[in-house]
Amino acid sequence: MKASQICSCNLGLAAFGLLASLSTTPAVAGTLDTVKQRGTLQCGVSEGVAGFSDKDAQGNWQGFDVDFCRAVAAVVLGDRGKVAFTPLSASERFDALKGNKVDLLARNSTWTLGREAQLGLAFAGITYHDGQGFLAKRTLKVDTALSLDKAKICVEAGTTTQLNLADFFKANSMTYEEKVYPSAADAFSAFEGGQCDVLTRDQSALHGERLKLAKPAEAIVLPDVISKEPLGPVVRSDDFPWFTVVKWVNFALVNAEELGVSSANLDEALKSQKPDVRRFTGAEGDFGKALGLEADWAVRAIKASGNYAEIYERNLGTGSKLGIPRGLNQLWSMGGVLYAPPLR
Numbered sequence: 606m607k608a609s610q611i612c613s614c615n616l617g618l619a620a621f622g623l624l625a626s627l628s629t630t631p632a633v634a635g636t637l638d639t640v641k642q643r644g645t646l647q648c649g650v651s652e653g654v655a656g657f658s659d660k661d662a663q664g665n666w667q668g669f670d671v672d673f674c675r676a677v678a679a680v681v682l683g684d685r686g687k688v689a690f691t692p693l694s695a696s697e698r699f700d701a702l703k704g705n706k707v708d709l710l711a712r713n714s715t716w717t718l719g720r721e722a723q724l725g726l727a728f729a730g731i732t733y734h735d736g737q738g739f740l741a742k743r744t745l746k747v748d749t750a751l752s753l754d755k756a757k758i759c760v761e762a763g764t765t766t767q768l769n770l771a772d773f774f775k776a777n778s779m780t781y782e783e784k785v786y787p788s789a790a791d792a793f794s795a796f797e798g799g800q801c802d803v804l805t806r807d808q809s810a811l812h813g814e815r816l817k818l819a820k821p822a823e824a825i826v827l828p829d830v831i832s833k834e835p836l837g838p839v840v841r842s843d844d845f846p847w848f849t850v851v852k853w854v855n856f857a858l859v860n861a862e863e864l865g866v867s868s869a870n871l872d873e874a875l876k877s878q879k880p881d882v883r884r885f886t887g888a889e890g891d892f893g894k895a896l897g898l899e900a901d902w903a904v905r906a907i908k909a910s911g912n913y914a915e916i917y918e919r920n921l922g923t924g925s926k927l928g929i930p931r932g933l934n935q936l937w938s939m940g941g942v943l944y945a946p947p948l949r
């Protein structure tokens with residue numbers, strides 16, 4: 606019912622009471638204000654995906670998604686350490702976000718129409734362009750996914766992975782025996798323990814899973830990529846100012862790489878006379894204020910985590926344990942598809 610319809614009614618006393626109480630109810634605080642008041646960012650991450658979000662030997666969270674959360678915390682709260690990480694399984698992640706248990710999900714989550722239109726969520730851009738692949742036991746003697754007819758395949762519930770698996774086998778008139786597990790760890794143990802011949806996951810995660818095997822040489826990541834998995838941070842769709850902040854942290858990380866601004870040369874950047882670098886550092890323009898942030902918001906993101914290239918290389922790149930080449934995740938000007946709108 607519209608407000609105008611309520612006003613034209615012959616209201617009883619009870620309704621008057623309700624309206625009076627509504628008019629004195631303070632507006633619900635947006636996520637940005639909630640995070641500022643709380644002093645901590647609540648970030649939903651995976652339960653353990655090497656390179657994206659897992660704990661180091663000291664129990665500290667690390668990874669590509671973790672660094673994104675740290676950048677957001679630094680931008681909003683001025684401190685990369687002010688993040689509480691909540692590990693979430695694939696099946697529980699979106700309910701946790703909808704239920705306000707986290708402010709932001711940075712959890713190798715694929716941007717799909719259903720997750721936005723049906724779940725009321727919004728993807729604040731793409732941080733990693735991924736695709737689904739297969740890790741197969743060498744004993745199977747296959748070198749392509751098209752030879753997987755009748756294979757036993759382990760997969761985690763509540764993922765696009767499970768849906769793509771079904772599509773791929775149907776489209777190629779093949780059958781498979783699906784073994785579904787509630788967590789990635791269970792799916793991995795089942796694969797390692799011989800309950801299936803093949804493990805399917807996002808390609809980026811498969812490389813890490815292979816290295817976790819007691820004998821990595823006994824399994825092979827097949828070359829086939831059967832889907833598009835654009836991974837990115839997710840927020841609730843009813844909070845546009847927060848969505849804008851998270852989205853522009855992502856764009857700032859990419860723009861910094863393009864501008865040649867990194868954690869190693871921030872002091873120089875702060876003295877730069879170049880107009881685009883001056884807008885980035887907040888020396889020109891009033892963008893921080895417009896976002897509800899400090900003028901140096903973008904500088905804070907880089908100080909916290911480095912630019913996109915630094916985050917990628919540290920966690921996933923050829924210098925890291927995983928050694929994944931940039932590929933599609935290279936800047937548009939370098940043969941990839943990373944493209945951030947201008948900061949102006």
Ligand SMILES: N[C@@H](CCC(=O)N[C@@H](CS)C(=O)NCC(=O)O)C(=O)O
Nearest residue numbers: 651652653695714715761764765789
């Ligand atoms: N990108 C896909 C898959 C993401 C996903 O949750 N993958 C599983 C493995 S198939 C995973 O990483 N699980 C880690 C965990 O449960 O913590 C999606 O958004 O549905």
